[in-house]
Amino acid sequence: MNRQNALFKYILSRIAITPLMIWIIATMVFALLRIAPGDPVDAILGNRANETARELLRSRLGLDQPLLNQYLSFLNNILHGNLGESLNTQQPVTEIISKALPASLELCFTSLFIALLIGLTIGFSGIAKPEGKTDFIGRFYGISTYALPPFWAAMIMQIVFAVILGWLPIGGRFPASLIEPEGTGFLILDSILSGNWLAFNGAIRHIILPSSTLGILLSGIFSRSLRLNLGKTIQTNYVEAAMSRGLSFRKIVINHALPNALLPVLTIAGLTIASLVGGALLIEVTFSWPGMALGLQEAISQRDYPVVQGIVVTVAALVVLIGIIVDILIAFIDPRIRY
Known part of the structure; x- marks a missing residue:
């Protein structure tokens, strides 16, 4: 079997298991929310509501149905792209996610850069x-940044650059005095496309602190990964053979060792993007960044089942999708990959 056929079958196999992985994650989220302590009816009406009002709300939300019926309805809605409505605001969950996802992705890509x-x-x-x-x-930097508590680093950045120096806003995503540019939901991109440079300046000023904090905390992972893999690659036979031919060390590292050492970094970068979409909770909370993680935290505290389920399923789908894309890219780039 030639490489092209093997690669094609590998891609098909990775795509084929995607629905299974999303189904498993969605099922786990559904089950965990139902066995967790607390009642969403209490979160909406409070503990002092009479039993009639509680039962009416429970019936309207479908919580009086058998658990199996709730589960099947949940899966059917996901298949049709319907994630339900928020129990608290009656806002469609897809609308909530469509507003929060661009904010999280904008923060993720800037931080990753x-x-x-x-x-x-x-x-x-x-x-x-x-x-x-x-x-x-460099090694000390990699270890220390990886060990820093995110909330502590975020607060130090706020105190220094927002409170003491007054250079940057302490939180939020956009100045309250300006109107957000319409378009993709990515404020920096929308500001550029609309030529609204005042909005662009406001969006940039607000994203600098959270993205820099998150970027510094993540940079240690990449520095250690590159240093470790580059050190191992330099010790390989083909690098020693290149050195024996009289090539300069700099040329050998850049042209031969570095491309191979960057493959693990590519994997880490892809997984980092996926995890940050719903995992930058402490950063988003500290900086009041209206992204997926902050929305998930608020929904969990309010026992808002549909919002929690919708966000987790969306993040899971992104994680799986990005993981597949990274695997395929590495398979294309590295001829040593076998299937």
């Missing part, structure tokens, strides 16, 4: 003189 820029620079600079001062500083 900063993380890659800092992390790859530090990781690459350390390989020039292994075990030297620069290498030691």
